Amino acid sequence: MGRLVALAAALAVGILLFYSGARTPEPLPASASGQVFSAGRAMADIEAMAQVPHPVGSAANAAVRDRLIVRMTALGLSPRIQRAIGQRYEARRSEAFGALAPVENVIGVLPGRDRSLPALALMAHYDSVPGSPGAADDMAGVATALETVRAIEAGGTPARDVMLVITDGEEAGLLGAQAFFDESPLARRIGFVLNMEARGGGGRAAMFETGEGNGGAIDLYRKTAPRPSATSLSVFLYKQLPNDTDFTVAKAHGATGLNFAFIGREFDYHSPSSTPAALDQGSVQHMGDQVLGVARAMAFAQALPRREPDAVYGSLFGLVLVSYPQAAGWVVVGLIVLLLGFAAWRAQRREPIGWVEVARGAGLSLLVLAACALALHLTRLLTGFGFGWIEGRGLLARFAAFEVAMALAGAGAAVSVAAAAGEGRARITGAAAALLAGVACSVLGGDIAGLIEGGLVAVLALAVFGRPARLPESWLGLLLVPLAAAVALQVLAPTTAHTVAWPLLVAVLAAVVLDLGRARSLTSWAITAALAAASIAWTGELMHNLLQGLDVPELPAAPIWLASLSVWPLAWPEDGPKFRRLAPGFGIAASGLVLALGLRFTDPWSPRHPAAAEPLYVIDRDQGRAFRVSPFAPDPWARAVLAADGGLVQRHSLPTFRQPVWAALAKGAPPSSPSPLVLLHGPGGALTVRADLAPGEQLDLVLRADAPVGPVEVDGKPSPILSQPGQTAHMSWQGPLRAMAISLRPPGHGSLQVQYARYSPDWPAAASSPQARPVDVMLWDRAGATIVTGNYNVRW
Incomplete structure (x- = not known):
């Protein structure tokens, strides 16, 4: 029970320390x-x-x-x-x-x-x-x-x-x-x-x-x-x-x-x-x-x-910023090696270390990392929200709850690995649980990535679980893997090595204080819990930033793994019934999964966090048709807007949209809309593509040439677009612009395909306007705009 209390205290203090560091300061008044x-x-x-x-x-x-x-x-x-x-221009492979x-x-x-x-x-x-x-x-x-x-x-x-x-x-x-x-x-x-x-x-x-x-x-x-x-x-x-x-x-x-x-x-x-x-x-x-x-x-x-x-x-x-030259990173790595070597030497003097068991500990380190990644992947998928800026907005609306769910699932996985390693006889059950989680990920995510992750965790579980492990050897092996990672980062990317080295240094200090888990004094365990709390707080900030910045659920596994280096002895099972030894990790992980399911089956939208809707009116000049369009899955209000002319809302592939969109055919002939482009042929084979744009209008162009087009100028200035035959150039112009032109001087024969999409801020006067919105729906980006699309093919 003592270790469980220490684990709970480390988690509580670490979370409080993280929260206090993550809070913004009180704003000062105008006075x-x-x-x-x-x-x-x-x-x-x-x-x-x-x-x-x-x-x-x-x-x-x-x-x-x-x-x-x-x-x-x-x-x-x-x-x-x-x-x-x-x-401004930028080239990426075959596109500009x-x-x-x-x-x-x-x-x-x-x-x-x-x-x-x-x-x-x-x-x-x-x-x-x-x-x-x-x-x-x-x-x-x-x-x-x-x-x-x-x-x-x-x-x-x-x-x-x-x-x-x-x-x-x-x-x-x-x-x-x-x-x-x-x-x-x-x-x-x-x-x-x-x-x-x-x-x-x-x-x-x-x-x-x-x-x-x-x-x-x-x-x-x-x-x-x-x-x-x-x-x-x-x-x-x-x-x-x-x-x-x-x-x-x-x-x-x-x-x-x-x-x-x-x-x-x-x-x-x-x-x-x-x-x-x-x-x-x-x-x-x-x-x-x-x-x-x-x-x-x-x-x-x-x-x-x-x-x-x-x-x-x-x-x-x-509170403070710690900085040092890149070369000083080797001093930190050297200190880690000395302290870890001292801890191993002292432990060896008391009782011989089994180096096969140390190797098992290294395998457990990899298992913690992989199991955390799998648990985080499963938790993210259980929320029911897709990946993408729009698809995941329901999670952003309740980000704090999502973050807690991810932290619980990852931490629970790490604690469970420690408990199962100390308990022993978890090879088959661990592998089966991993495969089941992997299958669930693949079913929920519609791909095999989760199954691959589950298979990897299952293989590691079969390799390192078995007879009960011993804490000193498993902890020593656990620390050797991040040590190798710290050395590799110090060589390849020294400005990033501290991300591993600092929590590893804290864990090695804990290993010295606790004599690799053999110490019995209350003071040693209290110091270890304090060091674990500091590690949880620091790696918690890293996890927080990764979750906010990138929707890649496996990435936060790294900071959870780094925190586990110090938490490991606190999560090690004590004597007592098997259920009590395994319950903490499983309970923590299950809490995260249940919270994720809660996010799945509750409505995220409110007046403060409304659902996004982007109804557009698209006129396809080439086909002589008009559509009411939503670039992403419409909510009931947006679906009603799309179907207002009686058209059937279904997926369509339309010009200017890279992915199929939800659309319904608009009623009647499309409103008259002149082409936004004027093509001019000049002396010596010169070709000019010219456009006028009113304030608030945008013109997107996609240009493809099958032959050299010679020097290209935009607004009279040299431009790198279409510098190679077969290159696709994407241009976006914002109004107001008068007689803005792309000028080409092709040296020989060839052709140029021009695809355009002109955005105007309002719907055509003849089209019925969208009906009144509920308070939990907001108009997103260019909602209410008209897009006129078309193509030109020019030969010379």
């Missing part, structure tokens, strides 16, 4: 001292500028721009507007992607004492996606920048210029940032960038990305940012992911800096629910505290942080 950051003052700007959606080119965005001019003028920043046609829109960046400067010094830039974007007011993304960043400049100014004249770069067109493809760094002379004066973003509506603000050579910047961040939240793991992961922010453009132009964002309350990301009232003001306070701390230090310093080799760093419980 707070002028020297500090006040979320109350920042919220005044958010409430004024995030009332309605304001995508690039819209009248609402122009109103936000005007408000920015007024605010920056009041701060003495002498704001100016950079107007440009923003263009491009975006274009007119942008209006708003730039202001707080003059410093020495204007020849490189400037500090505070950067955020003021446009939103079409369907969201953007209170978090990114009006929270804009307001944070304004309040940060005000606080700096309140402290006197800074040593260097502080530049406020509020970009336009970020949501359309980082277009404002691209135009600024490509064209503005002010961009060449910037020495350091602090960018502010959001991918949710709450949570602690993380410093998740840096420029190259971040050693000096991290040292300054460590010294100046209160309640830091950062890890060098995120910098490594972000480089591997296809996500971009304005900071991506700054880095591509050689700038260095820090990138901040909060990602909690992800239901509100790019959602109509992202309103000032729904925004967590504590998130704004946390971002502002960090940004102001760093910005103030840089603004008043004579020198900016030097570029030094990337550092290894991570925050501890939201």
